[in-house]
Amino acid sequence: MRDFSNDHHWLSINTATVRKQRGIEVPLDRIIDQCAERGIRAIAPWRDQVMAAGLDKTAKQLKAHGIGLSGYCRGGFYPAPDAAGLKAALDDNRRAIDEAKTLDAPCVVLVVGGLPGALEGKVAYRDIGRARGEVFDGIAASLEYAREVGMPLAIEPLHPMQAADRACINTLEHALDICDELDPQQTGMLGVALDIYHVWWDPKLEQQTARAGKQRLLAYHLCDWRTPTRDLLTDRAMMGDGVVELKKVRGWVEAAGFEGFCEVEIFSSLDWWQRSGEETLDTCIERHRNCV
Amino acid sequence: MRDFSNDHHWLSINTATVRKQRGIEVPLDRIIDQCAERGIRAIAPWRDQVMAAGLDKTAKQLKAHGIGLSGYCRGGFYPAPDAAGLKAALDDNRRAIDEAKTLDAPCVVLVVGGLPGALEGKVAYRDIGRARGEVFDGIAASLEYAREVGMPLAIEPLHPMQAADRACINTLEHALDICDELDPQQTGMLGVALDIYHVWWDPKLEQQTARAGKQRLLAYHLCDWRTPTRDLLTDRAMMGDGVVELKKVRGWVEAAGFEGFCEVEIFSSLDWWQRSGEETLDTCIERHRNCV
Numbered sequence: 001m002r003d004f005s006n007d008h009h010w011l012s013i014n015t016a017t018v019r020k021q022r023g024i025e026v027p028l029d030r031i032i033d034q035c036a037e038r039g040i041r042a043i044a045p046w047r048d049q050v051m052a053a054g055l056d057k058t059a060k061q062l063k064a065h066g067i068g069l070s071g072y073c074r075g076g077f078y079p080a081p082d083a084a085g086l087k088a089a090l091d092d093n094r095r096a097i098d099e100a101k102t103l104d105a106p107c108v109v110l111v112v113g114g115l116p117g118a119l120e121g122k123v124a125y126r127d128i129g130r131a132r133g134e135v136f137d138g139i140a141a142s143l144e145y146a147r148e149v150g151m152p153l154a155i156e157p158l159h160p161m162q163a164a165d166r167a168c169i170n171t172l173e174h175a176l177d178i179c180d181e182l183d184p185q186q187t188g189m190l191g192v193a194l195d196i197y198h199v200w201w202d203p204k205l206e207q208q209t210a211r212a213g214k215q216r217l218l219a220y221h222l223c224d225w226r227t228p229t230r231d232l233l234t235d236r237a238m239m240g241d242g243v244v245e246l247k248k249v250r251g252w253v254e255a256a257g258f259e260g261f262c263e264v265e266i267f268s269s270l271d272w273w274q275r276s277g278e279e280t281l282d283t284c285i286e287r288h289r290n291c292v
Numbered sequence: 293m294r295d296f297s298n299d300h301h302w303l304s305i306n307t308a309t310v311r312k313q314r315g316i317e318v319p320l321d322r323i324i325d326q327c328a329e330r331g332i333r334a335i336a337p338w339r340d341q342v343m344a345a346g347l348d349k350t351a352k353q354l355k356a357h358g359i360g361l362s363g364y365c366r367g368g369f370y371p372a373p374d375a376a377g378l379k380a381a382l383d384d385n386r387r388a389i390d391e392a393k394t395l396d397a398p399c400v401v402l403v404v405g406g407l408p409g410a411l412e413g414k415v416a417y418r419d420i421g422r423a424r425g426e427v428f429d430g431i432a433a434s435l436e437y438a439r440e441v442g443m444p445l446a447i448e449p450l451h452p453m454q455a456a457d458r459a460c461i462n463t464l465e466h467a468l469d470i471c472d473e474l475d476p477q478q479t480g481m482l483g484v485a486l487d488i489y490h491v492w493w494d495p496k497l498e499q500q501t502a503r504a505g506k507q508r509l510l511a512y513h514l515c516d517w518r519t520p521t522r523d524l525l526t527d528r529a530m531m532g533d534g535v536v537e538l539k540k541v542r543g544w545v546e547a548a549g550f551e552g553f554c555e556v557e558i559f560s561s562l563d564w565w566q567r568s569g570e571e572t573l574d575t576c577i578e579r580h581r582n583c584v
Contacts, residue, residue: 115535118519123535132495161453163493164519164535174495201455203424203466227410227456232521243407243456245418 001247001254004262004289011288012042012070014221014265015049018280020273028053029061034277036065038285042261044071044219047096050103059103070261071154071193071219072096072105076167077113078138079131081124085116086134093142097151106260107152107218109193110139111167118165131168139190140182147189154218155179156193161232172199172208179216186215194253195221195265197236200244206252214257222246222292223266234269238283240291250292262292293539293546296554296581303580304334304362306513306557307341310572312565320345321353326569328357330577334553336363336511339388342395351394362553363446363485363511364388364397368459369405370430371423373416377408378426385434389443398552399444399510401485402431403459410457423460431482432474439481446510447471448485453524464491464500471508478507486545487513487557489528492536498544506549514538514584515558526561530575532583542584554584 004010015031028049035043043062050058062068075096080086093108100108112135116124125131139153146153155175158167169175175192183190192212199205209217224242229235239246250262264284266272272280296302307323320341327335335354342350354360367388372378385400392400404427408416417423431445438445447467450459461467467484475482484504491497501509516534521527531538542554556576558564564572 115519118535121519123519126535126537128493128537159453160451160493161521161524164517168493169495170493171495201420201452201460201462203461203463225456227407227413227415229453229524232453232524243410243415243418243420245420 001251004292006289008039008285008288009041010261011040011285012044012261012263013040013281013284014044014073014263015046016073017264017266017272017284018277019046019049021275021277021280023274026277028058031277032058032061032065032067034281036067038281040067040281042068042070042263044069044073044109044263044265045103046073047099050099055099055102062103069103069105070263071107071109072100072103074109074111075142075153076110079113079116079134079168081116086138089113089138090141093138094145097142097146097149100151101149105151107154107191107193108146109219110153110155111158112139112155112169114163114165114168128163128168135168136178139178143182143190152189152191152218154191154193156195157198159198171202171204172212173204176208176211176216188215191216191218193219193221196244196246196249197221197223197225200225200249205249209252209256212256217253217256217258219263220253220258220260221263221265223264230270234267236266236268238266238272239264239287246292262288264288293543296584298581300331300577300580301333302553303332303577304336304553304555305332305573305576306336306365306555307338308365309556309558309564309576310569311338311341313567313569313572315566318569320350323569324350324353324357324359326573328359330573332359332573334360334362336361336365336401336555336557337395338365339391342391347391347394351396354395361395361397362555363399363401364392364395366401366403367434367445368402371405371408371426371460373408378430381430382433385430386437389434389438389441392443393441397443399446399483399485400438401511402445402447403450404431404447404461406455406457406460420455420460427460428470431470435474435482444481444483444510446483446485448487449490451490463494463496464504465496468500468504468508480507483508483510485511485513488536488538488541489513489515489517492517492541497541501544501548504548509545509548509550511555512545512550512552513555513557515556522562526559528558528560530558530564531556531579538584554580556580
């Protein structure tokens, strides 16, 4: 297992972690500067932030700072109530793949979507099996384009509490079943983003991480699970402040062959998003050395 | 599949559903009377309510009304930081089994517990594997006594969002693995309580329900999943108001051989616990006919 105690060489910051600072939305170029000032070598930016900052401008700024990507957030959201919606989702994923190429990302992270309309509190249908079928077909279609341009896709299983509204793939096992079906040759073009927040509870986590192996483990995200958790989306904890055995899980991930960045992704409307970006980033660096 | 459209013969009320009425805690004897007035044939009472009302008095009242139990809530909470705590949990489960006998319950439902101290926001340890080991040993010990007195134990997998603080068994598959190990003969003394709220998201739900079969399906709980869900514990929806395919899942459960009560268990601090018990119970009856 890699020794992180002396530096933060393998730390990446998912920009959602500092997208709000002291409660206020911060533009991506400022976040990139803050990371550069701290010698952070990688980030995972969100599409809406990149669009707001400008794609080419962001690519240039990253290059100037020597900052790479640990992933691009995000594609997915495939299910839709009708054919037009399904096609729009495929088109959008194609654009996400193109943007990821421009930013030289190692992968596009797929949050696959759940029941269409659930995010707005009004589902178009209730059949989660249908949603899973649409996700499968959507990934298959995106993968075809991804192979053409050489951009790996990383399916991110989300926590089951987000099955209805954000992603109906909720276990590593399910994600890997899809990978095996769509990419049996393990080309490296389809894999998973293992986010410890979403899968820490899974009794099959160690087994399925080993199954994933180096070829399928395209990204590794982390934060911590707070007790009590006060919100289903935005109450993630800083590493070390929750109940997850972070080092044990990283041990499994590295034993499976993963050698990439540890990407910190903390949604925290009540805590970290209320603090300064400097404090949040400095704490990420410190915890990366001590707790991850 | 049984036809529920003409009566509520197979409806049971978990008393948590109406434990608060118009925001105020209601004693169990009142709840039992309210159920009796509506021809509800079964309930699942909680231990604290039974203790407050008196065990023998409750047994007599139920008998007088001809109301049976669909389960007794609840045993479990096995993990503890030390040997004294582990022993105290076993003793407590023994008492729960005795109470269930007095009430002539068909099973004791086990909410197995998570990381000790997590409910209070301060875990004694973080090793969920250790907690799972303590749960396994605890069930094994309880099962020995349960066999002696003839009281089946039903392991209830809770939603993964409650893995840290309430139950570290979170899938039907995991629960059934334990059943197979501790009761390979399928004696009917160890099985599962399938609560649709906790497991609806599971891509293996149909498969594992079939695996459980008649011998392992000891209880069937339901409500619905609200979008958005505003609280991890007490924001369950009334059947029909959420996104779960209730009839489809009941079809799977009955295809596996289950013929018992459909137990409604709704924790709803923001909605149903603010209404009158009459309205809540009448709605349960109506939805049982139309949506379950």
